[in-house]
Amino acid sequence: MILTVTLNTALDITYRVRGLKPHASHRVTGVLERPGGKGLNVARVLAALGHEVTATGFAGGATGDVVRELLAATEGLHDALVPLGTGATRRTIAVVDDVTGDTTQLNEPGPAVTPTEWAAFQRRYDDLLPSADAVALCGSLPPGVPVNAYAGLIRTARAAGVPVLLDTSGEPLRRAVAARPDIVKPNADELAELTGSHEPLGAVQDARRRGAHAVVASLGAEGLLAHTPEGRWRAAPPASLHGNPTGAGDAAMAGLLSALVENLPWPDRLTRAAALSAASVLSPVAGEFDRGTYEELLGRVKVTGEVSAA
Amino acid sequence: MILTVTLNTALDITYRVRGLKPHASHRVTGVLERPGGKGLNVARVLAALGHEVTATGFAGGATGDVVRELLAATEGLHDALVPLGTGATRRTIAVVDDVTGDTTQLNEPGPAVTPTEWAAFQRRYDDLLPSADAVALCGSLPPGVPVNAYAGLIRTARAAGVPVLLDTSGEPLRRAVAARPDIVKPNADELAELTGSHEPLGAVQDARRRGAHAVVASLGAEGLLAHTPEGRWRAAPPASLHGNPTGAGDAAMAGLLSALVENLPWPDRLTRAAALSAASVLSPVAGEFDRGTYEELLGRVKVTGEVSAA
Structure with missing residues (x-):
């Protein structure tokens, strides 16, 4: 199975x-509720692709209960979330303006995680790792979780021989990259924040020098830019799709994970990631994608690049 | 006890x-959760004044569970809400901008109430009425509840000899006024919508002609305007207070109810309502008030008017 954190x-x-x-004052005309947080978006896309996925992390309060109920209805997804004693899972609110099409986002801060809860999560993670074909560490850290959390989780996974994919930002990303994850998937802003460079080619190389074995940068409509030990590629969908970009990076992560556990070569991994990312833009919520568009794009994503000299 | 619906x-x-x-995209820096809906605001103010209150109506889903947990922590308030089978209690979101002080409101539509649930509520209401010293019917109707719902509830209460206070708007208000409630408390907009007149004095008289025994209009900073069988009065706090006007009308309703069950004369009822209304403006959330300001204002609200000729 694939483990998402x-x-x-x-x-x-x-x-x-x-x-x-x-x-x-506004009358809300439509309300949709979905499990959220980058790792749960990745897990839902993987489950929709037919993979067995185990989702761990934290859930708490009435909002956490709703998240778990929604996950229970997702086929192929096993809920291994660790309950919080008093903290509640945060809400994020996306207000879609039907007149302009714009989205305004309101994100609650995360719940405070106690040292006991953090220790309970680490035990759960250690228990789950032996059954994992790959692990994805995704998103921000709630208050109380140490800033070097991902670095520790990467070391444990590497010691267990499980490939680790990482998608986070800021200081947690900086610390985690140094722990030598297998693949890091920053977007343009996260890459610039990590390296200080707004020039993607140089920044991707810099991120590898900092410790990442492979870097796949998601550059919005320009597609993906990958630097790996096996070679360097660009992957782009045939045209830019208009829609909801939230979750496009998570869909790309799911594509990379899915193709990694199937032992596909890098160009095929990037094709899958770019097609899923583009197809997710047509979905009004993160963690879902338009299947017809995905299957059609699989044959139309253009991958260019070169294999490294042996 | 006082019954709120x-x-x-x-x-x-x-x-x-x-x-x-x-x-x-916005990071939310503070999150507050409170039981809401006009009737629950009224109930919380009454409980804070030391009255025994029973709150009925509907609650459902995870949001309904949170509302009930919060009510359980309120001393003097008895929860007699009727559970919904599948519908969930709506959320309202008030986004307070710390830079401008402005509030932007997002209100979810209410849950769909089934005919079976509406019948269950009516039975609960009939069971509670005999123990009630007064009943308050407050706020909007969720989908599925008939538009003449309040009219029926008013007739039942009047047949049981229980005084009825009404605070709603639009067509439910128009229908309910004809059923002859004891007191109706519209704000300026609701009064204008009911009567077609933007001139409060004439509109209040018109509302009485339509069936209300007494009308108390809440006119924001101008205070209260009351036309009753016993006389006509205006009640105004000494100065306009700056703050959160949401819930000021609900605090006024609580003041009227509280003074009614204590058999206070109209000028004292209006003093209490105006003082509570003004003191609630200093609270950041509806259903709460600043006690010091309330007690201080009780001696400073100015009531002017005349007793009707016998």
Whole structure:
């Protein structure tokens, strides 16, 4: 199975309103609730692709209960979340303006995690690792979880011989890269924040020098840029799709993980990641994708690059 | 005890953000959760004043569970809410901008109530009425509850000899006024919508002609305007207080109810209502008030008017 770690799970709520105006009162015309947090988005895409996935991390409070109920309804997804004693899973609210099409995002801070809860999670992670074909560490850290958390989880996974994919930002990313994860998937902003360079080619090389074995940068409409021990590639869908970009990076992560555990070569991994990422843009919520578009794009993603000299 | 009816209860969530900008992403710096819906605000103010209150209406889903947990922690308040089978209590989100002080409101639609649930509520209401010294019917109707719901509840209460106070709007208000409630408490907009007149004095008289025994209009900073069989009065706090006007009308309702069951004369009822209304503006959430301000204002509210000729 594939193990996904979401330390800061969320209940993602999408509201539709007709014209968002600050200082006004709005009648919400549509409400959607989904399990959220990057790792749970990745897990849901993997489950939809037919993989067995185990989702761990933290869940708490009434919002955590709703997240777990929604996960229970997802075929192929095993819930191994660790309960919080008093903290509640955060909500994120995406307010979609039906007039302009714009989305305004309101993100609650995460719950405070106690040292006892963090220790309980680490035991759960250690128990799950031996059955994992790959592990994905995704998203922000809630308050109380040490900033070097991902670095420790990467070392444990590498010691167990389990490939680790990482998608986070800021200081947790900086610390984790030094622990030598197998693949890091930053977006353009995260890459620039890590390396200080806004030039993706140089920044990707810098991220590898900092410890990542492979770096796959997701550059929005420009697709993916990958530097790996096996070679360097760019993968891009035939055209930019208009829609909801939230979750596109998570869909790309799911594509990379899925193709990795199937032992596909890098160009095929990138094709799958780019096709899933583009197809997820057509879905109104993160963690889902348009299957017809995905299958059609698999044959149309263009991968260019070169294999490294042996 | 005092009975409050809230057919469309809510989980009121208050977010603090630094500068709300449409189409941007915002980190929420503070989250407050409170039981919501006008009737629950009234019930909480009554309980804080030391009255025994029973709150009925509907609650459902995970949000309903949170509302009930919060009510359970309120001394003097008895939870007699009727559970919904599948519908969930709506959320309301007040986004307070710490830069401008403005509040932007997002209100979910209410849950769909089935005919069976509506019948269960009516039985609960009939069971509770004999123990009630007064009943307050407050707020909007969720989908599925008939538009003449309040009219029926008023007739039942009047047949049982229990005084009825009403605070709603639109068509439910129009229908309910004809059923001859004891007191109706519209705000300026609701009064204008009911009567077609934006001139409060004439509109209040019109509302009485439509069936209300007494009308107490809440006119924001201008205080209260009351036309009753016993006389006509205006009650105003000494100065307009700056703060959160949400819930000011509910605090006024609680003041009227509280003084009614204590058999106080109209000028004292209006003093209490105006003082509570003004003191609630200093509270960041509806259903709560600043006790020091309330007690101080009790001696400073100015009531002017005349007793009717016998």
